[in-house]
Amino acid sequence: MSAPSTPPAADAARRPARGRPPRLDQARTVEAALVLLDESGLDALTMRRLADAVGVQAGALYRHFATKGDLLTAMAERMLADCSTPPPDPDWSGRLTALARRLRTALLAHRDGARVYAGTHSTGAGTLGFAETLIGVLGEAGFGPQEAARTALTVVHYTVGHTLEEQAALQPGDQGPADPERLREAVADAGLPHLTAALPVLTGTDFTAQFEFGLGLLLRGLRGLRRDGSGPGA
Structure with missing residues (x-):
């Protein structure tokens, strides 16, 4: 008889130890939810499946997440945890480009990552830190607070969409x-x-080229507004 196969590392990491039930930890639960997301996609991610993955009753999850929406918000927050460091580029447009790319990379790192992020309204350090950095870059470029906020939303909405x-x-x-x-x-x-x-473009799958093209259009428009004095900083 052959020896049983070793379970995947992700399964081993989220399997509770034998004995008394594990103490529910919010950070560990979010990580387990991201593992399930990568395995099966957002539509298959249920509170019951997550509870099974972390070895608790489904009702126990609601002490940390009142709704599935709360869980998705926490997952979105975790995705952006490493995105808020200011880019080193000396030019504001280069920093803006780097932040948009960083957001896209963070969402692509998980299956259905953009669907998880879309519509969430986290007030955690990762999300607020990313927004602060993005709006700060625009403020340093001469955008007023309102214009910086609208421009930041445009960049985020374009990237997520x-x-x-x-x-x-x-x-x-x-x-x-x-x-x-x-x-x-x-x-x-x-x-x-x-x-x-x-x-050739409409049937292509070079999504990075298409993303960069659209991002370039946004940046050229912003630079044009600043040059002719009709937009931010006028």
């Missing part, structure tokens, strides 16, 4: 942002010359 589409396209079994052949056939049948010329 792009990453939502990116992760949806990369779910197991998907072929990308659209079925390439189906899209090509539909465009050809409809006789649409502009879409025909754009098909």
Whole structure:
């Protein structure tokens, strides 16, 4: 008879020790939730499955998380835990670019990370620290408080929205942002010359190139506002 296989490290880390029930720890519970998220996706992450993973009754979770929304907020906070350090680039646009990339990377680090983050309103150190750094960069560039806040929201919304589409396209079994052949056939049948010329991009999966292009548009627009004196700092 062959020896039993060794369980994955993630399973071993979240399995409670034998004996008395473990004391529920919020940080450990959030880490276990992120492991489950990576394994099965957001739709399969339930409070019952999480309770089983950390070895407690489902009701015990509600002492730390009154709702699943509270759990998702804590998970989003954990994702941004290492994002608030000010980038070293001396140029404000370079720092802004680095922060947007950092947010995208943090969301891509977990399956359905953008879906978890979208709509949460954490007041934890990670989220507030990232927002403080982002708005601070804009303030140093000459943006007033209101303009800095609106610009920061625009950058965050663009990054989260792009990453939502990116992760949806990369779910197991998907072929990308659209079925390439189906899209090509539909465009050809409809006789649409502009879409025909754009098909290489529309059927592509270089999400980083697309993200960088959109981020570049935002930055060029912001620089233009500052140059002509009609926007922030005027």
